[in-house]
Amino acid sequence: MFLGKGGIEKGLITEDAFERGLDAIAKHMARARSLGAERIQGIGTSALRNARNAEAFIRAAHDRSGLHIRVISGDEEAELILEGARHALPFGNRPVLVMDIGGGSIEFILATEKALMWKQSFELGVTRLRERVPLSDPPALDEELRVAAHLDDRLEPLWNVIDRHEPHVLVGSAGSFDSLARMVADQEGKVLASDATTFAFDALAFDALKEKLLLMDRIQRLLVPGLPEHRVDSIAYGMIAIERVLTAGNIRELSWSRYALKEGSAMRLLKDQRPA
Numbered sequence: 001m002f003l004g005k006g007g008i009e010k011g012l013i014t015e016d017a018f019e020r021g022l023d024a025i026a027k028h029m030a031r032a033r034s035l036g037a038e039r040i041q042g043i044g045t046s047a048l049r050n051a052r053n054a055e056a057f058i059r060a061a062h063d064r065s066g067l068h069i070r071v072i073s074g075d076e077e078a079e080l081i082l083e084g085a086r087h088a089l090p091f092g093n094r095p096v097l098v099m100d101i102g103g104g105s106i107e108f109i110l111a112t113e114k115a116l117m118w119k120q121s122f123e124l125g126v127t128r129l130r131e132r133v134p135l136s137d138p139p140a141l142d143e144e145l146r147v148a149a150h151l152d153d154r155l156e157p158l159w160n161v162i163d164r165h166e167p168h169v170l171v172g173s174a175g176s177f178d179s180l181a182r183m184v185a186d187q188e189g190k191v192l193a194s195d196a197t198t199f200a201f202d203a204l205a206f207d208a209l210k211e212k213l214l215l216m217d218r219i220q221r222l223l224v225p226g227l228p229e230h231r232v233d234s235i236a237y238g239m240i241a242i243e244r245v246l247t248a249g250n251i252r253e254l255s256w257s258r259y260a261l262k263e264g265s266a267m268r269l270l271k272d273q274r275p276a
Helices: 015-034 046-050 054-065 074-086 126-132 141-154 156-165 175-187 203-213 235-249 261-273
Strands: 042-044 069-071 096-101 106-111 116-122 169-173 198-202 253-257
Touching: 015 054, 042 046, 042 054, 042 261, 046 054, 046 069, 054 069, 074 096, 074 106, 074 116, 074 169, 074 261, 096 175, 096 235, 106 156, 116 156, 126 141, 126 235, 141 156, 141 235, 156 235, 169 175, 169 235, 175 198, 175 203, 175 235, 175 253, 198 203, 203 235, 203 253
Parallel strands: 042 069, 096 169, 169 253
Antiparallel strands: 096 106, 106 116, 198 253
């Protein structure tokens, strides 16, 4: 619903975004009820954590659609993302770095199969980055470097964790990674099955795709298989962020996770409903 579009750096849900969000919620609620959903819960993340008119939006969503929205912290968001990712692909004994790119924030989680070792949410989502560091079309090299420097300055805690634990795989979920997986699959002549929960590829495939995408203008990006129109204007920021993480950790393996925050939230909700 792009709730933060146009106002996220001002701490405001704009009038257009406000109405667009309410309309999207109404449609999703109607669909969920038609499928027999008995309990529906809304989760608010970065845009609602920071917007001055978040309470007004939450009240309006409840009045119009009957949805209760619970705003969660960045830490809880990271925990739920990990819960989702662990159901999408196997985690082993070696540390894995999970990265979830949203519009308002990026969550990073270091984890093994059994342990959550570290987590942190950074207000560096692609919508925020677009407002902070505008890019030309296609981006100029000095603009890419400014985005990279902006990320480097704010991700110091992550760099320290990577240096200490040396994660060998970057697991990406949601947002830019959903598009990335489909674009890489097409690049390799593969098709992601509708029921696929993960897709593995290497950093060379990522590098080749990033190099091509960042040389394209908007019209060319619209024609890229696997890249939906609503990500055409933000994908460059996601690719630069991913590249910075791969470079910092010398990580050569990537895996896409279909499951993230929504699935982790649903799984926790189901657990809470089970009898003791």
